[in-house]
Amino acid sequence: MxxxxxxxxxxxxxxxxxxxxxxxxxxxxxxxxxxxxxxxxxxxxxxxxxxxxxxxxxxxxxxxxxxxxxxxxxxxxxxxxxxxxxxxxxxxxxxxxxxxxxxxxxxxxxxxxxxxxxxxxxxxxxxxxxxxxxxxxxxxxxxxxxxxxxxxxxxxxxxxxxxxxxxxxxxxxxxxxxxxxxxxxxxxxxxxxxxxxxxxxxxxxxxxxxxxxxxxxxxxDPHTNYFNPANAAEFNIDMSRSLEGIGASLLSENDYVTIKTVVPGGPADKSRQVNIDDRIIGVAQGKTGEFVDIVGWRTDTAITLIRGPKGTIVRLKLLPKGKAASDKPKIVELVRDKIILKDQSAKKEIRTYNENGKTVKIGVISVPAFYLDFAAYRAGDPNYKSTTRDVKLILDTLKKVGVDGVVMDLRQNGGGSLVEAVDLTGLFIKTGPVVQVRDARNRVEVDNDEDPGVAWSGPMAVLVDRFSASASEIFSGAIQDYGRGMIIGTQTYGKGTVQSVINLDQVISPTIKDMIAKITQKGTKQAPGALSKFGQLNLTMAKFYRVSGGSTQHKGVTPDITFPAVIPLDKYGEDTEPSALPYDMINPSTYTKVGDFSAVLPQLRKLHEDRMNASASYKYLLEDIADFKKRDAEKSVTLNEQVLKKERDEDEQKAFERNNLRRTALGLAPLKKGQTRPRNEDLDFLKIEAGQILTDYIGMGNKLTSNVNP
Known part of the structure; x- marks a missing residue:
């Protein structure tokens, strides 16, 4: 574009x-x-x-x-x-x-x-x-x-x-x-x-x-951003959900760069010599490079030495957990590799509901971001990482197990790649415009889904919240405009502007670069995978518009069925930013709606509201929201030990009791004091309710005209 x-x-x-x-x-x-x-x-x-x-x-x-x-x-x-x-x-x-x-x-x-x-x-x-x-x-x-x-x-x-x-x-x-x-x-x-x-x-x-x-x-404006070289590298890793390195996360603790997590299947994991809480005290490049002492270094500075291109060698001097600084460190040689950040990728689960004695299976796909490994994509890597590819594989799996509907969970999804927003929408419609983009010269371009293939043609809903932004709003707005699925949740963020990524190394003239190199008198030798010198500018250059003509800017997407706002709408969102661009409209695109929920939404809303009025979980959610507002308004705290202890004990007991009431409402056994909640237990009441709303719709006989059959 x-x-x-x-x-x-x-x-x-x-x-x-x-x-x-x-x-x-x-x-x-x-x-x-x-x-x-x-x-x-x-x-x-x-x-x-x-x-x-x-x-x-x-x-x-x-x-x-x-x-x-x-x-x-x-x-x-x-x-x-x-x-x-x-x-x-x-x-x-x-x-x-x-x-x-x-x-x-x-x-x-x-x-x-x-x-x-x-x-x-x-x-x-x-x-x-x-x-x-x-x-x-x-x-x-x-x-x-x-x-x-x-x-x-x-x-x-x-x-x-x-x-x-x-x-x-x-x-x-x-x-x-x-x-x-x-x-x-x-x-x-x-x-x-x-x-x-x-x-x-x-x-x-x-x-x-x-x-x-x-x-x-x-x-x-809120979304024009400069990233220094280190932050630019982190931004691009976040966008691609992949990096090239040893497969470990690091944190500075007491002047030591410390291993905090190890990615399964990565070089550090495969070596079986790198463990959590090991301290890195030295880093060397290749088999013969000299060690650089990194004790006292900042984590981001140390990372520039440890990360590097796939296939290159890095040696680490490690002090295992419990060893004193005076103990002899161990030296570990690792071959860097490409690391896929699976924990930050799209995931699935299947929830079952009862509809008039019939079991309904709903597949829930949680999408944390619209990610795309641009480098791998441009290089022609057939296995490049992307949201659309991951979701397509998940949908294929869900179809094999016979789910009746799909909920796309985009809560907390702040956006990402525009290409992925268009391609992901294309998994649910045949062809057609997905988003309009207007630049500063008022030129409008329309991004279309050109692929007639449909990965999922059945009932669907999209779950959003206040932190669903940008690409999430493009996707949910298109799904709503086409009548392809219901939007459930709270008003989205309202981030409807387009940023172009500008690598300043490519913009600043060679003459200036040479001049700076002479002034700083730095050599040209760099560690593998060295960062850019000048950083990156993400520059707002255009605005998004829905195919129906309205901007996602400032207003975001309004759900068809609304949930209470867990995230305060008056504190977070584009409309709280003083420098934000306003909402406006352009002409709609030419597109064909595939369905219309207007006839069934009143009944679905009533079923939802009746359930909420009788729901203990809903009552506790509203109490949690009220408590949050009360806490958020507080500006001071007592320094009287007896008074503060009494307040803390009462708050702790109230939270314990409410948590058990919430568990009981969801059919789970209450916990005893000090008992740890089971690891994979799901207390996400709103996600459960979103699946129930889609189940209600399925039970009504899919009263929706659809042209999306593959």
Missing amino acids: FKKLYIVLILGAALACKGAPKTPPGPVTAGDLHPDEQQSVVVKQVADLISKYNYKKVPLNDSISRIIYNRYLKSLDDNHNYFLASDIKDFEKYQDVLDDDIKEGNLNNVFYIFNVYKKRYNERITYSLSQLNNNFDYSKDETFTFDRDSLPFVSSEADMNNLWAKRVKYDLLNLKLANADMAKNKETLRKRYQNLISQSNKLSKQDVLQIFMDALTNAI
Whole structure:
């Protein structure tokens, strides 16, 4: 889509560097982070692309500068826990100049603000450490205000100390309620605070750029995003549901990069030498490369050495769980391979229902995202990973076991590949338009399903919630417009904009790259699978429209049968984003409806409502929603041990009793105190009800005219 425009972007964008960076504002202290020439190039290039090609056409001026400024401060200190009022007064001079800084590639003011933040952060945690020597009185009727975003910034260091003394007191009280050994609790908290300082000191200039670029891009629209090289790699792994590496997830613990999970069938698993909680202390490339000591490294930095192309060798120096740092490490040689992230792929289950004495089988397909391994697809790999391919295989399996209907569960599915949204829709209709896309020049393109094959022609429903977005809304909107299936759940997110992925390495001119390489004086040798240098821009360039003409933007998709909103609609969704594009309409596409549920929906709604009025599960769900709203409105907590313990005990008992009532309502045995819930037990009442609604429809004799038979 819009390939010509993308080629123009790639071939036509070149950037000229204008002079050296300005002198940093304020005093320079040890530990400060500073921008480099490469980041200057990135911020100018991103600003140029946004100004020229973003759908919204927002000029970089003083007005947008203030929005960027406020977003940047909010991202650093949203809860007003670190900056002093005097800091904010000092920063005010940057409100109207950030737009000029961005155009010039001058990040010194941005980094100055960040360095003040980092200094304040470390001061607060250091102060917290000093408070651990105190003995707090938990019989006082004090409160700690944990939600401060609507309160003014603290005016003095004395007031800040008072705030943080209460925070330390609260942290210790939390530990004390679980364990009376205060010496142990203080040591636990000391390690926690020391780790926070350690992580703070590992922050890099790339982190600063990422935070600021988020403020910049989100001031334009919520879905234009810059990804630094490491985040770009993670984004593309998420899209493809695959990566090339050793097949293990890592986490930093006490300055060690630690193995936390091992992917079954991956190189780490097959070696039988890599175990959970092993600590990686060194990484070497190939059979003869020198080991790089990674103790104290950030996880994302270590990952750049450990991941790499399929077939290459990486050697790890491991300290097994329980071994001391002074013990001899073991060395493991692994051949990297392609890892398919199966736990994040489409899955199926079969639920049975009783309809007038007859057993009805409903296949439920949970789709977590619209993923596609672009690299494998372009390379002609016949086994490339994609949502549509996975769902097609699942549907074939469900047909073999004779299911009567299919529920597509798209809850929490934030979208992904537009191609997959179109192709997945094509599994349920013969041919026809699926989505319309209008660019900034008002040109409209229609994406069609061209494949007349139908993988499932029977009854179907689509289950959605507030976090069903983008590609999920394209799919559910098309299914609704065609009358192919019922949409069940809550109003979806409303993300109806199109982003084009721009690799900045391909956009920035070779001359600029050479200049930066000379300035930084870095060699060209890179580890296998090295990241891009400049990162990636996902740029909003168009809007989605349903085949019926309405945009999915802002309004999302309204279900045919509505469930209570577990996710607060007033807190999450496109219509809560100040910079979101509005809803509008264009002409509908030419398409032929295959069915119409209007005649049966009133009866289906009544059956659903009657069931809900008599359902204990529904009652408990509404109570849970009310409790969540109550908790969400709270801004402070008591520091009186006896009062807090009483509140916690009552809440715990209430949750225990309600959980057992919920289990009983679903026909499950209640649990005893301390008993662990069985691993594969399903308490998803809303999913069960979605299957029941489809069962009701099947029991009504499929009163729907359909033209989708394969």
